[in-house]
Amino acid sequence: MEFLKSGIKTVLGSTEPGQQPSAAETVEKLVDRVYSSTLLEDRRDACRALKALSRKYRIEVGAQGMPPLVQVLQNDGQDAEIISYALDTLCNVVTSEEFDEEADNPTVTVNVGEQFTEMFIKTPEHVTLVMSYLDEYDFRVRRAAIQLITSLISNKTRELQDLVLVSPMGVSKLMDLLTDSREVIRNDVLLLLIELTKGNSNIQKIVAFENAFDRLFEIVREEGCSDGGIVVEDCLILLLNLLKNNSSNQQFFKEGSYIQRLAPMFELSQDSEEAGWSPQKISNFHCLLQVVRALVTPSNQQQVVAACQRVMQKSRLLHALCEILMSSGVPADILTETINAVAEVVRGDRDNQDELGRVMAPSSPPRPAIVVLLMSMINEKQLLALRCAVLYCFECFLYRNSDGQRAVVQTLLPSSTSDVSALSTGQLLCTGLFSTDALANWFSAVALMHSLVENVALKEELLRVLLATPGGQRPITLLEQCTNLMQQERYRLQSKVGLLMLLSLWLAHCPGAVKAMLETQGTMAYLTAQLCSNEHDEREFLVQGMCAFLMGLCIQFNDNSLPGQKREDISQLIIKRIGQESFCNKLAEVSRHEAYSRACKQAQIRAKSAGELLLDYEYCKLYKGLEALIAKLVSGFDVDGIELTELTLSSEASALVSQYKGIIRGMDAQIQGLQQSTKDLEQENAELKEKLGEEQSLNSQLSDQNTLLKAQLGASAGQVKSAQGAETTTANVEELNAARYQANMYFAENIRLTKDLETLRQQLTAEKQRADTALESLAATQKDQEDLLELLADQESKLTRYEEAATTIPFSTSNQAPSGPVTEEESPIPSGTASR
Numbered sequence: 001m002e003f004l005k006s007g008i009k010t011v012l013g014s015t016e017p018g019q020q021p022s023a024a025e026t027v028e029k030l031v032d033r034v035y036s037s038t039l040l041e042d043r044r045d046a047c048r049a050l051k052a053l054s055r056k057y058r059i060e061v062g063a064q065g066m067p068p069l070v071q072v073l074q075n076d077g078q079d080a081e082i083i084s085y086a087l088d089t090l091c092n093v094v095t096s097e098e099f100d101e102e103a104d105n106p107t108v109t110v111n112v113g114e115q116f117t118e119m120f121i122k123t124p125e126h127v128t129l130v131m132s133y134l135d136e137y138d139f140r141v142r143r144a145a146i147q148l149i150t151s152l153i154s155n156k157t158r159e160l161q162d163l164v165l166v167s168p169m170g171v172s173k174l175m176d177l178l179t180d181s182r183e184v185i186r187n188d189v190l191l192l193l194i195e196l197t198k199g200n201s202n203i204q205k206i207v208a209f210e211n212a213f214d215r216l217f218e219i220v221r222e223e224g225c226s227d228g229g230i231v232v233e234d235c236l237i238l239l240l241n242l243l244k245n246n247s248s249n250q251q252f253f254k255e256g257s258y259i260q261r262l263a264p265m266f267e268l269s270q271d272s273e274e275a276g277w278s279p280q281k282i283s284n285f286h287c288l289l290q291v292v293r294a295l296v297t298p299s300n301q302q303q304v305v306a307a308c309q310r311v312m313q314k315s316r317l318l319h320a321l322c323e324i325l326m327s328s329g330v331p332a333d334i335l336t337e338t339i340n341a342v343a344e345v346v347r348g349d350r351d352n353q354d355e356l357g358r359v360m361a362p363s364s365p366p367r368p369a370i371v372v373l374l375m376s377m378i379n380e381k382q383l384l385a386l387r388c389a390v391l392y393c394f395e396c397f398l399y400r401n402s403d404g405q406r407a408v409v410q411t412l413l414p415s416s417t418s419d420v421s422a423l424s425t426g427q428l429l430c431t432g433l434f435s436t437d438a439l440a441n442w443f444s445a446v447a448l449m450h451s452l453v454e455n456v457a458l459k460e461e462l463l464r465v466l467l468a469t470p471g472g473q474r475p476i477t478l479l480e481q482c483t484n485l486m487q488q489e490r491y492r493l494q495s496k497v498g499l500l501m502l503l504s505l506w507l508a509h510c511p512g513a514v515k516a517m518l519e520t521q522g523t524m525a526y527l528t529a530q531l532c533s534n535e536h537d538e539r540e541f542l543v544q545g546m547c548a549f550l551m552g553l554c555i556q557f558n559d560n561s562l563p564g565q566k567r568e569d570i571s572q573l574i575i576k577r578i579g580q581e582s583f584c585n586k587l588a589e590v591s592r593h594e595a596y597s598r599a600c601k602q603a604q605i606r607a608k609s610a611g612e613l614l615l616d617y618e619y620c621k622l623y624k625g626l627e628a629l630i631a632k633l634v635s636g637f638d639v640d641g642i643e644l645t646e647l648t649l650s651s652e653a654s655a656l657v658s659q660y661k662g663i664i665r666g667m668d669a670q671i672q673g674l675q676q677s678t679k680d681l682e683q684e685n686a687e688l689k690e691k692l693g694e695e696q697s698l699n700s701q702l703s704d705q706n707t708l709l710k711a712q713l714g715a716s717a718g719q720v721k722s723a724q725g726a727e728t729t730t731a732n733v734e735e736l737n738a739a740r741y742q743a744n745m746y747f748a749e750n751i752r753l754t755k756d757l758e759t760l761r762q763q764l765t766a767e768k769q770r771a772d773t774a775l776e777s778l779a780a781t782q783k784d785q786e787d788l789l790e791l792l793a794d795q796e797s798k799l800t801r802y803e804e805a806a807t808t809i810p811f812s813t814s815n816q817a818p819s820g821p822v823t824e825e826e827s828p829i830p831s832g833t834a835s836r
Contacts, residue, residue: 023057027064034068040079047072047085054092055099062093062116073129080138087133087144094120095151117155127152127163134173139182146177146188153195161200171196171203175210178219183231186219190234197241204242208249212242213258225265226284233280236287243294247301250308254295259311262292266320268327277331289337292317296344298603309349318345318352322359325369332383339373339389340604347396353404356397370397371424377447378432378440388605388613391443395450395603395618408451409458412465412478430467430478434485438492439610445498446616449505453618459510479506479516487526493539494613500546501619504553508622511559518554518565524573527551531578531586538593542614545589549623552587552630574634584631590615590623600624 021029030053033046047069054061072086092099094117120126130152133145153160164170174196177189197204216235223232242249253259265288277285295308312318324330324338346352359369376382377390398404411426432444452459466475476484485491486499507513517523530547533540551570560566574583590596595614598606603617 023053024060024064027053027057027060031064031068034065034072040076040082043072043076044079044082044085047082047089051085051089051092054089058093058099058112058116061089062112062119065089066093066116066120070126070129073133077133080136080141083133083136084138084140084144087130087141087148090120090130091144091148091151094148094155096154113151114155117152121152121156121159121163124163124166127160128167131164131167131170131173134177139185142177142180143185143188146185146192150188150192150195153192157195157198158200161196161203164196165202171206172210175207175212175215178212178215187231187234190219190231190238194234194238194241197238201246201248204246205248208242208246208252213239213253213256217258217261220265226288227281228284229280230283232284233287236284236291240287240291240294243291245299247304250295250300250304254304254308254311259295259308259317260315262288263312263315263317263320266317266324268324277329277334282331282334285334286337289334289341292321292341293344296347298344298347306349309345309347309352312345313349313352313355318342318355321345322356322369325373326359326361332386336383336386336389339386339393343389343393343396343604348400350401350403353397353401357404357407367424370394371428374425374428374432374447377443378428378435378437380437380440384439384607384610387439387443388607391447392604394447398450398453400454402455405451405453405455405458408448409461409465413461414464414466434481438494439613441492441495442498442613445495445502449502449616450618452505456509459506460512462506463512463516477516479503479513480520483517483520483523487522493543494611496543497546497614500543500550501616504546504550505619505622507550507553507557508626509557511557511561514554514557515559515561518558518562524551524554524565524570528573528577531583539614541586541589542593542595544586545593548583548587549590549627549630551583552634553626555633556626556630571634580635583634587627587631591627596620596623 027050030046030049034043034050037043037046050061050065050069054065069086069090072082076082094113096111096113127149130145130148133141136142136145149160174189174193178186178193180186180189193207197207216239220228220232220235223229223235225232243253292312296305296312298305321338321342325335325342330338342356346356357368357370360366361369361372363372373390373393377387377394379387398408408425408429411424412430429444429448432440433448435441435444452462463477463479465478467478467481468475482499482503486496486503491499503517507517527547527550530544531551533544535541535544551574555567555570558565558567558570574580578586593615595612598612599615599617599620605613605616607613
């Protein structure tokens with residue numbers, strides 16, 4: 001802010017007697033009045049004067065007046081007039097617009113508004129304060145607040161977006177203003193939202209879920225759709241901001257059936273065609289087409305793109321776009337953008353591609369729209385942007401469309417049964433390929449290349465294409481003609497690049513095409529000469545790199561069926577004539593070229609001039625996948641043409657293979673042993689389950705006997721109690737206690753057996769888990785299995801002992817306690833024990 005201080009010092013100076021006060025002195029007095037005046041009228045007059053000075057003396061007003069103006073906003077909110085003056089003054093200070101009044105002021109710089117904006121937003125409460133005045137219904141206050149926020153966002157977009165997000169109901173307030181009945185307010189809010197939604201997905205989502213799509217479509221309909229004014233364009237620009245690169249809003253737009261509301265806007269009525277295309281209508285239509293492309297551009301999520309493409313076909317939006325393609329009087333830039341939109345709507349969607357293939361041009365005789373587009377592509381009088389758009393549309397028409405690719409190739413085959421109109425597709429491509437226009441050569445080569453992408457069968461079919469030669473000589477194949485043209489000196493660099501791309505993609509993964517090319521006379525000699533030349537032109541470096549790539553493909557996909565042209569023969573040629581290092585360096589030249597960087601970014605072809613059209617996206621994709629493989633392959637041969645990798649591995653191969661065979665045999669033996677162990681363990685598991693069931697049954701019987709014993713003991717105790725009035729003696733009491741003690745012993749033994757059985761059950765469960773683990777482990781050994789069997793045998797012996805012990809307990813009815821007093825003879829245990 002040094003320039004502000006220096007500017008103020010310069011203007012202030014010292015005022016001599018009789019001189020008029022300088023602008024800085026005047027602003028200073030006005031600022032003092034705003035600070036010190038107690039009357040609202042005085043402060044209002046001072047703010048009005050500051051507003052008048054702010055257009056010519058922006059620096060002076062901004063440097064001194066910003067704090068008092070903020071104070072006015074804080075304290076005088078009840079007076080709409082003074083608030084409007086303060087907001088207008090601040091807007092004049094921070095705007096990026098240059099006023100006519102300050103044109104002669106040398107202290108004003110281009111970015112002065114941006115610097116004042118930075119000063120203003122250093123205190124975030126200032127922005128919140130301004131946004132609070134959006135609730136004021138007064139026209140002057142509300143519009144001034146909107147304009148001030150718009151200027152702030154234009155200067156410091158990212159900072160203001162963050163402040164609006166944290167402001168209470170900030171976005172919601174702005175969205176509510178779209179329903180303001182005053183069109184000026186509504187239009188200013190549109191401009192504000194356009195600035196606010198740039199590049200911020202969070203704000204875009206909030207605006208979209210605040211019912212923005214409905215409100216925008218209502219405004220567009222009220223303003224006359226595509227025939228409307230600049231307000232329609234503003235609505236479409238905001239719509240584009242909300243949809244571009246925002247998958248959430250794209251999904252919401254599709255699910256809300258808003259694509260169906262777009263379709264009628266593309267229908268050209270008879271009245272609109274007669275009225276012509278005004279500049280504003282062209283702008284509106286251009287924005288509409290960009291909205292469509294924002295939904296289906298290849299950079300979007302594939303799931304969203306596919307869903308939008310289906311809806312566009314069902315809602316007849318694609319049909320409306322195709323009607324525009326075939327209409328007359330459409331401006332060139334609208335036609336170009338429409339072709340691009342159609343391309344992305346049909347890309348990768350078979351139904352949409354078929355619909356485009358069925359569109360017929362209103363010509364005599366009728367021709368398919370694809371043919372008419374290709375005629376424009378090879379016509380050198382057409383605009384470059386239009387020709388690029390047609391090529392992009394043709395590429396998208398063939399993208400993942402094997403039927404469309406086959407139809408193009410069949411129009412070139414001698415035995416083709418296609419009709420005349422379909423035949424012209426291949427004829428047009430060949431016409432452009434052999435034309436004297438270098439750009440037509442390039443377009444046709446790339447178009448024909450896309451008919452072979454990811455389709456090896458069609459590469460083989462294309463080898464059957466024969467071309468007539470002058471003078472009644474034998475026909476030559478299309479591949480021969482391409483290689484012959486490539487070798488001609490008169491063929492321009494752009495044409496050679498197109499042919500090299502076509503040949504490279506043709507040869508990739510197609511040994512038959514490699515063989516046919518190697519059989520063509522002079523091909524390898526030409527490629528070798530190109531790689532041996534020492535050209536210093538950057539474009540020649542590109543051609544040399546592409547030739548190296550083509551020669552590498554002849555090695556990689558060579559089936560070794562031609563004597564003298566086998567993989568090792570070509571590799572030896574490279575080593576002796578070119579050099580492995582030199583070959584790899586020239587091969588890498590392709591990726592170093594700026595055309596490679598441009599083409600790799602996106603499938604759509606963009607070029608400001610014809611000279612920028614060199615490499616295609618699909619070729620770069622192929623090169624990127626095979627470059628390292630070819631470089632490694634060429635580096636892997638020695639001078640004699642023997643692969644170094646095979647030579648290095650030959651001494652160790654036998655030992656290594658024997659070692660792996662031994663490991664495999666050992667693993668097979670382990671697997672067989674484990675399979676046998678699995679069967680044994682399954683059998684043992686079944687036996688253990690059976691024994692466990694028997695133990696559970698025995699435990700149940702013991703529980704029942706224990707319950708019966710308790711009941712009998714209770715009955716015996718009752719009988720003794722009823723007879724103790726006449727016959728109770730000390731001996732009888734001792735005998736009764738002995739019987740109770742014996743019953744308790746039986747009960748304790750039963751509990752102990754129950755616990756042992758539960759422990760055994762847990763042990764058996766644990767052993768089952770160990771057995772299941774052994775089934776899954778390949779590293780289990782025979783010793784572990786023997787230990788497991790011994791442990792199971794030990795458990796079985798314990799189980800047998802528990803069963804024997806359980807059978808020795810007298811739980812029969814003959815051992816029940818007597819109904820009368822217990823005598824020594826009837827006691828089941830010695831009396832000495834009872835007495836103890």
